[in-house]
Amino acid sequence: MSNVIQYILYLAILVVLAIPLGAYIKKVMEGEKTFLSPILTPCENAVYKIMRVKKDEEMGWKKYCASVLIFSGSGLVFLFLLQLLQGVLPGNPQGLSGVKWDLSFNTAASFITNTNWQAYSGESTLSYLSQALGLTVQNFVSAATGIAVLFALIRGFQKVKSKGLGSFWVDLTRITIHVLLPLNLVIAVALAGGGVIQNLSPGQTVPLLEPVAVNAEGEILDHAEIDLASQTVTVDGVKVEGAEIVTEQFVPMGPAASQVAIKQTGTNGGGYMGVNSAHPMENPNAFTNLLEMISLLLIPAALCFTFGSCIKNKKQGVAIFMAMFLCLAAALAIVAVNEQAATLQLAQEGSVNLSMIDQAGGNMEGKETRFGIASSATWAAFTTAASNGSVNSMHDSYTPLGGMIPMLLMQLGEVIFGGVGCGLYGMLAFAILTVFIAGLMVGRTPEFLGKKIEPYEMKWAVLVCLATPIAILLGSGIAAAVPEVADSLNNSGAHGFSELLYAYTSAGGNNGSAFAGFNANTVFLNLSLGIVMLFARFLPIAGTLAIAGSLVGKKKVAATSGTLSTTNAMFVFLLILIVLLVGALSFFPALALGPIAEFFSSIA
Amino acid sequence: MKTIKAVLPKAIAIFLIFTFVCGIFYTALVTGIAQLIFPDQANGSIIEVDGKKYGCELLGQQYTDDAHLWGRIMNLDVSTYKDAEGKTLLYASPSNLSPASKEYEKLVAERVEKLRASNPAMEDSAVPVDLVTCSGSGLDPAISPAAARYQAPRIAEARGISEQEVLEIIDQCTTGRFLGLFGEETVHVLKVNLMLDGIL
Numbered sequence: 001m002s003n004v005i006q007y008i009l010y011l012a013i014l015v016v017l018a019i020p021l022g023a024y025i026k027k028v029m030e031g032e033k034t035f036l037s038p039i040l041t042p043c044e045n046a047v048y049k050i051m052r053v054k055k056d057e058e059m060g061w062k063k064y065c066a067s068v069l070i071f072s073g074s075g076l077v078f079l080f081l082l083q084l085l086q087g088v089l090p091g092n093p094q095g096l097s098g099v100k101w102d103l104s105f106n107t108a109a110s111f112i113t114n115t116n117w118q119a120y121s122g123e124s125t126l127s128y129l130s131q132a133l134g135l136t137v138q139n140f141v142s143a144a145t146g147i148a149v150l151f152a153l154i155r156g157f158q159k160v161k162s163k164g165l166g167s168f169w170v171d172l173t174r175i176t177i178h179v180l181l182p183l184n185l186v187i188a189v190a191l192a193g194g195g196v197i198q199n200l201s202p203g204q205t206v207p208l209l210e211p212v213a214v215n216a217e218g219e220i221l222d223h224a225e226i227d228l229a230s231q232t233v234t235v236d237g238v239k240v241e242g243a244e245i246v247t248e249q250f251v252p253m254g255p256a257a258s259q260v261a262i263k264q265t266g267t268n269g270g271g272y273m274g275v276n277s278a279h280p281m282e283n284p285n286a287f288t289n290l291l292e293m294i295s296l297l298l299i300p301a302a303l304c305f306t307f308g309s310c311i312k313n314k315k316q317g318v319a320i321f322m323a324m325f326l327c328l329a330a331a332l333a334i335v336a337v338n339e340q341a342a343t344l345q346l347a348q349e350g351s352v353n354l355s356m357i358d359q360a361g362g363n364m365e366g367k368e369t370r371f372g373i374a375s376s377a378t379w380a381a382f383t384t385a386a387s388n389g390s391v392n393s394m395h396d397s398y399t400p401l402g403g404m405i406p407m408l409l410m411q412l413g414e415v416i417f418g419g420v421g422c423g424l425y426g427m428l429a430f431a432i433l434t435v436f437i438a439g440l441m442v443g444r445t446p447e448f449l450g451k452k453i454e455p456y457e458m459k460w461a462v463l464v465c466l467a468t469p470i471a472i473l474l475g476s477g478i479a480a481a482v483p484e485v486a487d488s489l490n491n492s493g494a495h496g497f498s499e500l501l502y503a504y505t506s507a508g509g510n511n512g513s514a515f516a517g518f519n520a521n522t523v524f525l526n527l528s529l530g531i532v533m534l535f536a537r538f539l540p541i542a543g544t545l546a547i548a549g550s551l552v553g554k555k556k557v558a559a560t561s562g563t564l565s566t567t568n569a570m571f572v573f574l575l576i577l578i579v580l581l582v583g584a585l586s587f588f589p590a591l592a593l594g595p596i597a598e599f600f601s602s603i604a
Numbered sequence: 605m606k607t608i609k610a611v612l613p614k615a616i617a618i619f620l621i622f623t624f625v626c627g628i629f630y631t632a633l634v635t636g637i638a639q640l641i642f643p644d645q646a647n648g649s650i651i652e653v654d655g656k657k658y659g660c661e662l663l664g665q666q667y668t669d670d671a672h673l674w675g676r677i678m679n680l681d682v683s684t685y686k687d688a689e690g691k692t693l694l695y696a697s698p699s700n701l702s703p704a705s706k707e708y709e710k711l712v713a714e715r716v717e718k719l720r721a722s723n724p725a726m727e728d729s730a731v732p733v734d735l736v737t738c739s740g741s742g743l744d745p746a747i748s749p750a751a752a753r754y755q756a757p758r759i760a761e762a763r764g765i766s767e768q769e770v771l772e773i774i775d776q777c778t779t780g781r782f783l784g785l786f787g788e789e790t791v792h793v794l795k796v797n798l799m800l801d802g803i804l
Contacts, residue, residue, distance in 0.1 A: 006786060051617050066607045071615040078619065124684050133627040140626040141619070169618055176622060181630060192638035195662065198646040200635060205687055206650060206659045209797055210667050212694060214682050222668075250685040250693040251648055251660045258634040262626075275698060278740030280662040281648065285779075286787025345709035346733070351716050353730035359748030360788045365703045365737040369676065369746040372788035376740070393740040396700040495702040517700030602704035 003356070006374040007336060010382075011329065013290075014297055021298060022305025022317075028178040029151055029171070030310070036182060044177050051169065058164020061549025064152055065542055067168040068145060072112045072538070075138055079108035082134045083126070091129025093202035099125060106526035111138035113537035114146055114419050116263065116270030116389055116512035117529060119520040123252040123273050128200065135270060136259045143266030143299075144175040146421030149541050150303065153425050154310050156548030157449045160556050165548050179299075180266065187295055188261035194291070195284035198257040205248040216242035256282055264295035267419040269389030269512040277379075277392040278368055285370055289392060293379050296388045300417035303424050311449055315567040320427060323575045324385075327416045331405050332381040338402035339363045339377050343602055366397030377402070384409040387419035389512025396490065396499065396515035400602060403515070404595035407502055410509035412583040413468040419510060422537075425544045427579075429464035431566065432457060432547070434578045438564055438571075448566060450556040457547050464543040469586035471536040472508035475528060476501050476590070482524060490517025494601065498594035507532040651794070653803060659794050664696070664745040667797065670722065671762035673755055673774075675747055675793040676739040677715065696742035712736050725757035746790035749778055763800065773799045 027034050048055055059067065083099040086092060099107070103119055110117040111134070120126060126135070148171035155165050192198040213224035213233040225234045226245055233243035256272040260282055263270055273279035283289055301321065308317015342354050342363035354361045360372025367376045376393035383390055384406035395406055409416055415427040432453055439446030439453070446453040479485050479500060489496040499518040506513055507529040514520070520529065565571060638646040649661040659665060666678045678696045685693040701708050715736040720727055732751035752774045760767040777795040781787050798804040 002781075002785070009785060047618070047621055050621060051614060053614065063607060063611070067611050067615065070608065070611045071619065074612075074615050074619045078623075132631040133623060136631060137623050137627040140630075141622050169614060172618065176626070181626070185630070185634065188634040189637050189641075192634065192646045193642045195645045195649055197648050198635055198638040199648075201647070203685075204648065204650070205693055206657050206663075208665050208694060209659065209794065209801075210665065210669055210672065212666060212680065212682070214692060218683055220680050220682060244692055246682060246692045246694050248687065248691070248693055249660070249663060249665060250695045251650070251663060253648060255631050255635055257638060257646070258631045261634075273741075275741045278698070280664075280741060280743055280745055284649070284662050286782035290782065290786050342733075343704045345705065346703050346712055346737070348709070348712055348716055351730055352712065352736055353732045353750065358750035358753070358789070359732055359734060361733060363703050363737075364733045364739075365701065365708075366698055366740050367737075368740045368744050369734055369748055370744075370787050370790050371740075375787055391740075394698045394700055397698070397703055397738075400702075400704050490700050491702045491705065492707075493705070495705065515700070516698065598702070598704055 018301035022302035057167040092127035102526040109530035114142040115510040121274030139262040139268040150421035153548040156551035184261040192257040194288040196257040336377040366394030385416040387414040400599035414509040429461040432461040460543040464540040467539040475532040476504035488519040494598035699738040752791040
């Protein structure tokens with residue numbers, strides 16, 4: 001029962017916080033005064049002054065798009081070089097060497113596309129300088145870029161017979177300075193208070209209560225008798241030559257809280273640690289978990305309400321929000337039920353206690369005790385609905401169906417809230433698709449928010465909607481045919497195929513979570529996943545801006561009695577149907593080979 | 605080409621500004637505030653008694669001694685980290701195994717058998733799931749109250765103390781849900797063991 005209350009509260013807190021934040025973002029983007037303006041507006045103006053940007057510049061869609069691409073491209077080059085050269089740069093107390101070129105490319109592509117796929121393991125691969133100057137910065141600006149593109153599209157609906165979509169530089173600056181920085185400052189300090197590390201010391205060591213013996217080959221010796229005084233190790237009475245006694249544990253350090261805050265709020269997801277928010281130093285308790293988990297869906301949910309008030313049609317914002325929310329709640333329920341039920345293989349015919357008495361029970365493989373099933377399943381649904389990709393449990397160890405839902409949420413095109421900005425513009429492309437199909441059925445020229453939808457918009461909307469499926473299916477199809485990829489799998493059979501499919505799904509959805517047993521750090525995988533991420537990010541951006549550019553030049557059509565309502569329950573239902581239809585048709589064959597096959601073989 | 609020439613300088617300028625603001629200024633500000641208000645938490649919650657370090661509150665360790673409380677299954681990593689003198693440092697990682705495979709079934713069966721053999725007093729009860737599964741980080745410092753109480757008779761016998769004493773220590777090291785609602789009840793394994801050893 002307490003679990004059900006937990007699930008409901010997580011969803012309720014999200015909605016309660018998203019509504020005021022949505023109103024705040026609207027004020028910021030329309031240049032209105034907020035309670036933070038007295039401090040932040042001077043900073044904003046200072047940036048324009050240094051950059052010689054005019055606040056009222058109006059860019060056409062092509063210039064807006066070029067600005068996005070060139071800005072992101074500069075980030076790609078900078079981040080690539082920063083990692084390559086970190087060995088000779090300062091801010092590296094652990095003395096880590098430069099990152100290999102293919103991994104550098106993959107990580108750079110991953111962070112500028114707001115994906116944050118982790119082929120690297122943060123604490124053992126990246127210096128503090130690379131983390132702060134590279135990853136943290138991209139976490140901010142890639143998130144701001146997504147929101148900026150959304151506002152260009154919103155202006156396409158708002159304005160009548162004009163050309164300009166606003167200035168990318170102004171949008172980027174406003175979002176970063178008025179929304180992301182203050183929000184993350186508060187969250188980061190709260191996280192540090194909750195026990196997330198935030199310092200600049202090198203990694204430390206602490207003694208182990210019970211030493212561990214390792215033989216000369218680096219394997220752990222079970223049942224070893226360890227004599228610390230004479231430094232000898234014996235197994236079954238036989239002395240082991242060359243054995244090492246490990247008496248200390250590694251304790252990672254560094255500026256984690258500041259990066260964890262923005263990786264959550266910006267739907268980035270790239271952890272400070274390799275195991276992300278499952279790591280006790282990145283997410284030590286239920287308080288930090290609540291904060292991080294709500295943060296990850298907060299802005300995508302808020303933007304639905306921002307959208308409604310910007311187009312002066314709050315009902316439209318609520319309708320889109322409801323479509324997303326219903327899908328999320330359904331997905332969460334399926335994950336929760338499957339994880340609580342666990343598997344026959346774990347139950348051992350009753351020898352293992354899976355009950356909920358004095359423990360979380362259920363499938364605890366890959367889950368932390370402090371989060372149990374409820375907080376882990378909720379996080380899994382949230383993080384894959386939003387294109388966040390951070391994890392607090394290992395999705396690779398989910399039950400077959402419990403692990404299929406996160407995959408499906410990404411395959412739907414990351415439009416169930418999705419990434420900051422990009423989730424909503426993706427969903428609006430689906431809305432355009434929906435009004436077009438519904439319009440055809442009743443024989444009327446389709447229109448959306450008073451703008452006629454014509455073949456030009458349709459072509460781009462279809463591309464935006466299909467970019468993700470194309471990227472995922474082509475990518476995983478090619479990878480499945482490459483023999484060396486089989487060496488990267490951690491599990492065999494259908495689950496192994498799921499690991500591969502999940503990797504390309506995550507890259508194609510710009511999500512970044514993983515079935516983490518999959519070893520993605522090979523040249524082929526680093527390059528191919530990097531290319532998939534870039535394609536799935538920038539094709540929809542170009543498409544969205546092209547649609548915005550066309551809409552902004554059109555006149556408003558007055559609504560008549562024959563106009564299809566886009567705010568009622570019927571439209572919400574149709575929209576969900578179209579999203580599911582495109583997703584299911586594209587991915588059913590692939591899912592049948594992976595999680596569905598695994599499910600049936602596990603109960604056979 | 606003309607657009608690129610016009611846009612590129614602005615793109616680089618704004619990129620550099622935000623690299624400074626978000627990379628350096630923001631990180632430094634959070635570090636400064638955190639170090640000022642929450643020095644213990646921000647520095648890794650290391651357990652110190654009379655100036656001697658006894659482990660990190662956030663990281664689990666592996667225990668095999670009958671007289672100690674055991675934690676989650678650990679997938680130990682002894683190849684990634686070395687100290688300045690080249691001595692191996694312990695770390696751990698998740699298993700990432702599918703819980704629906706035949707191999708996994710066998711693995712769990714072995715763990716159950718081992719636990720039953722070590723805890724003969726509990727042979728009639730099912731083994732709490734926390735004790736036969738690897739955690740999400742591999743470094744989970746806690747187990748459920750059910751998993752801790754399951755081990756109480758073994759610890760009591762190994763130490764020659766009453767089961768009641770062990771259960772009292774477990775109770776003292778148990779943390780409830782946040783606000784009574786969020787997360788799960790946990791028993792901190794290292795703290796229990798330090799108390800059993802008379803250090804805490």
